[in-house]
Amino acid sequence: MKIIVTDEVASEGLALLKQDPRVEMDVRLGLSKEELLKAIGDYEVIITRSGTTVDRDVLDAGKKLKMVARAGVGIDNVDVEYASSRGVIVVNAPFGNTNSAAEHTMALLLSACRNVTVANASLKKGEWKRAPFTGVELKGKTAGVIGLGKVGGRVATRLKAFECEVLACDPYIAAKRAHDLGVKLVTHDEIYKNCDIITVHTPLNDETMGMIGDREFGLMKSGVIILNVARGGVIGEAPLLANLKSGKIALAAVDVWSEEPPKTDLLKELISQDKLVVTPHLGANTFEAQVNVAVDVSKEVLNYLDEQPLENAVNIPRFDLALMDQMRPFLNLMSTMCDFGIQLVDTNISKVSFSFFGSIAHYDCTPITVCGLAALLNKVVEQDVNMVNASLIAEQMGIAVEESKSTQTDAFSNLITLVLEGEGGKRRLISGTLFEGIPRIVRLRDYTMDFTPEEHMLLMHYADRPGMIGKIGTIMGQHEINIASMNLGRSEKKGEAMVILSIDSAVPPVVVEEIKKATEATFIKALHMPTAKCNRCRSCGN
Numbered sequence: 349m350k351i352i353v354t355d356e357v358a359s360e361g362l363a364l365l366k367q368d369p370r371v372e373m374d375v376r377l378g379l380s381k382e383e384l385l386k387a388i389g390d391y392e393v394i395i396t397r398s399g400t401t402v403d404r405d406v407l408d409a410g411k412k413l414k415m416v417a418r419a420g421v422g423i424d425n426v427d428v429e430y431a432s433s434r435g436v437i438v439v440n441a442p443f444g445n446t447n448s449a450a451e452h453t454m455a456l457l458l459s460a461c462r463n464v465t466v467a468n469a470s471l472k473k474g475e476w477k478r479a480p481f482t483g484v485e486l487k488g489k490t491a492g493v494i495g496l497g498k499v500g501g502r503v504a505t506r507l508k509a510f511e512c513e514v515l516a517c518d519p520y521i522a523a524k525r526a527h528d529l530g531v532k533l534v535t536h537d538e539i540y541k542n543c544d545i546i547t548v549h550t551p552l553n554d555e556t557m558g559m560i561g562d563r564e565f566g567l568m569k570s571g572v573i574i575l576n577v578a579r580g581g582v583i584g585e586a587p588l589l590a591n592l593k594s595g596k597i598a599l600a601a602v603d604v605w606s607e608e609p610p611k612t613d614l615l616k617e618l619i620s621q622d623k624l625v626v627t628p629h630l631g632a633n634t635f636e637a638q639v640n641v642a643v644d645v646s647k648e649v650l651n652y653l654d655e656q657p658l659e660n661a662v663n664i665p666r667f668d669l670a671l672m673d674q675m676r677p678f679l680n681l682m683s684t685m686c687d688f689g690i691q692l693v694d695t696n697i698s699k700v701s702f703s704f705f706g707s708i709a710h711y712d713c714t715p716i717t718v719c720g721l722a723a724l725l726n727k728v729v730e731q732d733v734n735m736v737n738a739s740l741i742a743e744q745m746g747i748a749v750e751e752s753k754s755t756q757t758d759a760f761s762n763l764i765t766l767v768l769e770g771e772g773g774k775r776r777l778i779s780g781t782l783f784e785g786i787p788r789i790v791r792l793r794d795y796t797m798d799f800t801p802e803e804h805m806l807l808m809h810y811a812d813r814p815g816m817i818g819k820i821g822t823i824m825g826q827h828e829i830n831i832a833s834m835n836l837g838r839s840e841k842k843g844e845a846m847v848i849l850s851i852d853s854a855v856p857p858v859v860v861e862e863i864k865k866a867t868e869a870t871f872i873k874a875l876h877m878p879t880a881k882c883n884r885c886r887s888c889g890n
């Protein structure tokens with residue numbers, strides 16, 4: 349697999365990939381957009397930081413691209429929605445630089461409060477000035493944390509250690525988190541009105557872009573201290589400059605910019621302000637954090653190569669890692685049922701229903717549904733369908749997807765039912781379960797069955813009468829096709845029968861035709877299930 353690394357990523361992480369014989373890696377830093385567009389077509393994985401914009405152009409040019417791996421938390425530089433539509437997995441490293449960003453926030457806050465940067469420059473110039481650099485203390489101040497996630501939570505804890513009263517605002521967290529951190533949860537406006545120090549720790553998105561602008565600055569106390577170590581643009585840069593100049597903001601510190609590196613006159617003027625401490629996006633730049641995020645994304649790339657579950661994919665529905673071992677056999681069952689079911693459909697599909705019964709229904713089954721959808725669509729569209737783009741492709745094709753769950757079940761502790769509906773209301777129903785971790789199909793239409801799908805099978809439906817099995821066996825024997833097992837479902841004696849044969853090799857179309865004639869089958873289909881090769885194996889779970 350060819351990997352391109354376009355930002356500085358710690359060698360300790362990349363070493364994990366380099367030592368893998370399946371990986372061919374090129375580190376190409378400082379590429380212009382044109383250069384990246386030219387190069388990206390050769391690669392299956394791009395490893396980046398915030399310095400590389402992975403937009404539509406890059407994703408379109410990345411014809412072989414399977415994964416965008418962001419060695420850090422913010423993914424605002426990646427067009428995740430477009431990547432998803434193209435089936436490209438986006439992973440990040442959401443934990444490795446949290447502490448680094450929180451410590452950097454405190455470093456900037458203390459630098460601003462104690463005039464460290466300006467006093468440092470003054471002394472280095474040969475001056476000895478003390479009174480102009482008189483600072484302010486954190487103790488006793490009210491500090492507001494906007495975004496009480498991983499970084500915000502750590503900043504809150506550190507502010508408390510400095511004896512600040514901490515207010516926080518985050519509409520998406522449980523009140524318990526604020527309670528556990530010992531901070532008071534308030535509204536955005538209460539933060540603006542009451543705080544001496546305000547620090548933002550939200551992602552940059554449509555909701556948070558320009559979140560702090562003229563109105564919000566208008567609500568703030570005079571002499572407020574403002575920090576942005578989250579993303580450029582969360583605090584409006586023009587109003588920040590205006591309020592720094594007017595003195596409404598006493599001090600500020602900014603690590604992140606709407607344009608990096610900053611080139612506009614506005615940003616240059618903002619950066620030049622004495623009351624503003626600035627750094628060039630250094631929040632995550634500690635040796636510790638860089639090793640952490642590099643190792644984390646490299647492990648994700650290896651997980652992808654090994655077909656193991658991804659821990660930090662941002663555009664794939666997934667189970668909690670703790671549940672993964674328990675759920676993997678159900679993913680296999682679902683793929684098997686879908687591979688089987690789709691071969692029975694001879695019209696366009698208009699609706700797919702996935703129903704989960706029994707103890708499995710206690711869990712979020714979305715990953716199993718999406719896995720099934722991907723298995724189905726892979727068989728019907730040219731495009732490569734995976735768990736990233738399956739739902740989107742179904743929507744584009746006008747296929748309705750339904751999921752239902754019930755903890756009630758009759759005979760099995762767990763049961764999954766797949767219903768495929770085609771044109772003219774044609775329905776195919778398949779129910780499956782796991783016996784000791786192995787997929788079993790236990791219902792086809794209204795027939796009770798019991799078989800483990802195998803690589804080669806023959807399914808048929810005919811009027812049950814004596815001698816049918818013998819006829820089938822004779823024809824198969826004449827063509828030297830060995831029957832491994834047979835399962836028969838009947839609604840009543842001498843009624844209709846549904847028969848499934850597992851065979852050791854494929855049944856050629858002429859033989860299918862011969863059997864059809866001999867049995868007067870109303871339905872007959874030779875099925876090929878390459879994915880079922882492993883169904884007899886009890887250990888690998890593939």
Ligand SMILES: NC(=O)c1ccc[n+]([C@@H]2O[C@H](COP(=O)([O-])OP(=O)(O)OC[C@H]3O[C@@H](n4cnc5c(N)ncnc54)[C@H](O)[C@@H]3O)[C@@H](O)[C@H]2O)c1
Nearest residue numbers: 422449495496497498499518520549550551577578631632
């Ligand atoms: N300067 C750096 O180098 C650096 C380093 C790490 C993280 N970051 C940035 O810091 C930010 C936070 O990172 P994190 O790891 O803590 O992310 P996180 O996802 O753990 O936390 C973000 C929090 O913001 C909250 N939030 C979202 N919208 C909000 C809104 N409108 N108002 C209030 N809260 C809102 C979310 O509920 C979440 O709790 C991200 O933008 C990340 O990119 C920057």
Ligand SMILES: O=C(O)[C@H](O)COP(=O)(O)O
Nearest residue numbers: 397398399420421422632
């Ligand atoms: O979002 C992040 O992880 C931080 O902002 C760090 O970005 P960087 O990896 O470009 O330093």
